[in-house]
Amino acid sequence: MSARLQTPPHAASSMTGAELQVHGLSAGYNGFEVIRDITLSITPGLTVIVGPNGAGKTTLLKALAGLIGRRGEVTLAGDTLPAEDATTCVKRGLALVAEGRQLFPQMTVTENLELGGWLATPAERARRLAQAFDDFPRLKERATQLAGTMSGGEQQMVAVARAMMSGPRLLMLDEPSLGLAPRMVDELLAITRRIADQGVTVLMVEQNVRKALAAADRGYVLERGHIVSAGTAADLLNSDVIRRAYLGAA
Numbered sequence: 605m606s607a608r609l610q611t612p613p614h615a616a617s618s619m620t621g622a623e624l625q626v627h628g629l630s631a632g633y634n635g636f637e638v639i640r641d642i643t644l645s646i647t648p649g650l651t652v653i654v655g656p657n658g659a660g661k662t663t664l665l666k667a668l669a670g671l672i673g674r675r676g677e678v679t680l681a682g683d684t685l686p687a688e689d690a691t692t693c694v695k696r697g698l699a700l701v702a703e704g705r706q707l708f709p710q711m712t713v714t715e716n717l718e719l720g721g722w723l724a725t726p727a728e729r730a731r732r733l734a735q736a737f738d739d740f741p742r743l744k745e746r747a748t749q750l751a752g753t754m755s756g757g758e759q760q761m762v763a764v765a766r767a768m769m770s771g772p773r774l775l776m777l778d779e780p781s782l783g784l785a786p787r788m789v790d791e792l793l794a795i796t797r798r799i800a801d802q803g804v805t806v807l808m809v810e811q812n813v814r815k816a817l818a819a820a821d822r823g824y825v826l827e828r829g830h831i832v833s834a835g836t837a838a839d840l841l842n843s844d845v846i847r848r849a850y851l852g853a854a
């Protein structure tokens with residue numbers, strides 16, 4: 605069975621979360637469009653985007669986050685996310701964990717987390733920090749450790765926790781498991797699943813296709829700047845196209 609182009613169904617468990625609507629999105633660099641005319645509806649829950657290197661996955665997340673120019677309409681829970689205005693996107697509830705984490709290595713875990721709450725009042729920032737340490741007990745033990753001295757998996761957790769410090773309605777993650785040991789990949793996917801279950805809409809780009817789809821509600825396949833397939837994660841896991849192209853099935 606091949607996955608058809610369709611709007612995936614809502615996850616019944618998390619109807620309270622924010623929906624991301626993307627219509628006719630195009631973006632690229634130096635006048636060259638890498639992604640073209642993308643229309644998506646990211647419903648509450650955990651959605652994964654897969655696709656080969658160079659397909660435009662990172663470009664898509666950057667365009668949504670207001671980090672690069674784009675054309676098209678983007679709304680989050682009905683609020684417009686403006687093009688090339690990352691600060692307004694954060695204020696309207698979007699958080700991005702970029703490729704490569706981009707922590708401040710010479711700052712402590714706590715300092716890195718506090719930076720994620722820069723738009724919040726000090727009281728709200730303190731409340732979110734306490735919440736982050738509840739959600740990531742491993743980070744609480746290491747609150748005063750310099751971020752640069754932590755393992756790759758721990759640094760990725762700091763990056764996710766820092767993104768959560770902005771109090772997002774939509775959390776986007778760009779290949780969070782890149783370079784991590786299998787056990788850390790599992791832990792990270794469990795964390796993203798829990799965040800989605802708590803009502804934050806999660807949109808994740810992942811190379812670890814099998815594990816990511818196993819944790820997700822829905823998936824999209826992006827190839828050469830276009831969405832070529834969409835469906836429930838279960839349907840995609842079982843589709844011949846996905847199995848052949850991404851899961852190494854004969």
Ligand SMILES: Nc1ncnc2c1ncn2[C@@H]1O[C@H](COP(=O)(O)OP(=O)(O)O)[C@@H](O)[C@H]1O
Nearest residue numbers: 633634638655656657658659660661662663664
């Ligand atoms: N800053 C940039 N300037 C010019 N071209 C870029 C830039 N970033 C990415 N590209 C090009 O855009 C295309 C898509 O890249 P990217 O979105 O990073 O793909 P993916 O994340 O799916 O691997 C590639 O051909 C890449 O070379």
Ligand SMILES: [Mg+2]
Nearest residue numbers: 661662663703
């Ligand atoms: Mg990428």
